[in-house]
Amino acid sequence: MLVIKNLHASIEGAPILKGINLEVKAGEVHAIMGPNGSGKSTLASVLAGREEYVVTEGEVLFKGKNLLDLAPEERAREGVFLAFQYPVEIPGVSTTNFLRTAVNQVREYRGQEPLDAVKFLSVMKEKMKLVEIDQKLMSRSLNEGFSGGEKKRNEIFQMAMLEPTLAVLDETDSGLDIDALRIVSNGVNQLKSSETATIVVTHYQRLLDYIIPDFVHVLHDGRIVKSGTKDLALELEEKGYDWIKEEANTTSV
């Protein structure tokens, strides 16, 4: 589904990603871990098409298409979803209106009929249960005045509405308490299928107790320096990142 080959990206001339290689197949969950500043969030941003990052080398294929050629909205319509690390507050835009527009844009692109107001509301109600999100939040402005947990739940709720084939969760767990973490993870797990894939970017092993990854990759200085199963995450939890850094440095010397 997703093939990343030798991906290099920089921001304002400073290289952040220095040759990422990764293949994600349908039905898989990949966790990307790594210390702060290793390039985890940059990778998520590049996949979603954030314009301030410049891809200097390499390619990304999504369902055989060159993802890097597509505008952010085209990627979304193709089925890529980025759950933001810091969801943006947008005063004056109601969550419901925004989502209805977004859902219908995506449906139109996929050759589906737009949902009318009634149908949309019933789908919304159903998906809201998934992340136990309060109806009241839906009539408010998008993310405005939402708590940290509410914002993250709203991300997963939007994901449920948009039904992506590839979900990239950028530190969705950061700042969540255990209850919120459980709710968010539960939502993600219910959305998993044999046709979809998930990339979980996280700093903490804790999340992986709830969303069990098939593969764990450790990012350091813009490269994947170690890949393994979920046991690798446990090892990281126990030993920290320093041994990875040392190992990586020794190899490069």
Next chain:
Amino acid sequence: MTTLTKNKITELFLNHAPSFGTFPQIREKGRSLIIENGLPALKEEEYKFTSISKKLEQSIDDFSPSTRSEFIREIVLSHVFEGFDGDLLVFNNGHYDKTLSSVNQSGLEVSTLIDSVQASLGKIAKSEKDPFVSLNDIYFEDGIFIKVKKNQKIEKPVFFLFFNKTNQGQVISPRILIEVEENAEVSFLENTISLDESSYFSNVVTEIKVEQNAHVHYDRLQSQNRKSILVNNFETDVHRDASFTSLVVSLSGDMVRNNLSLNLLDSGCEGNMYGLYLLNGKTHVDNHTNVDHTKPHSESNELYKGILADSSRGVFNGKIFVRQDAQKTNAFQQNNNILLSDDATVNTKPQLEIWADDVKCSHGCTTGQLDEEALFYLRARGLGKEQAKGMLLYAFAGEVLEHVSDESFKKYLTGIVQERLGSNF
């Protein structure tokens, strides 16, 4: 601009000014003030960013007062928005047109200024306050006086329609005086419409007296042609426990200057000022507002927002004056702007003069571009770039439109604004 332009333009007006026998004191005072002070020169503080005199010199060929033009009822009706239900006051090149107007609601009295001979004319918008008031004092032929009677709630809005057509002179001078008596309630709407695409100068003076415990809304749309010059002097005296809400939406014109003054004369007054300017091309819109808190326990709220494209220009100058007596005043002011082009400009200036020591006053202004992070967020959910922009811009503008009093007018304005912002999906 030089004093040459100032003198020249002042002279042109004086040479072409009419000599009406009515309202001799007002005319005389206006004339002597114009002779003494002239029209504003560029260096004058109040008109620093808006060189009206220069614009008039460039655009106006005929400085004689405009007379009535010909147009039919169908034209009027075609400019009445969908869902409108209320009274119509039609102005033809600044002259009240009784036959095209319709006033049916009880509690409302409409007469010409000449017929009613109002002593309060010129007492609210004083000639010495602004040279364009003085100019209107000389140029207006007649105007209308509206009285809203004591204890009457006027259920339906009263809609002013200013039709301007330049074939009968280019200087248009409407004059309006409104008195809303004790405990009365009324809502006014206004639209300025050009019936051709030529230059003209419309110089409006509106005076409103809001008596004790009366409540008045006045919502204006400025959608005149792109060559027109519009100056408004809109001044309100607000008495004890009364409230007045003004809302102005400016969409076009060559140069527009709105002077809005709210005099909160007693305790318990509430004054609200809302404004939205969506500008493109070379349109220049200047909103000068002034709220004067004179007694304790009154409140004012102000929110002006602008979205500027192309090489348009917006000016906001908001003055809050709190006198020594006006303890426990609450006064809030906000001006926010979004610039959509490198050539668009905004000059914003809050002016607070506070002489009382126990007050709550706040002001803030921002000018920036569209929030890129928000734009990316919407696009990352599948919204096209233009659509996402439209959604964000409408969200920004919508905060002002929320305050439109009449639901049908709100719907009409919302449609226009969404169309303009590309968010009509």
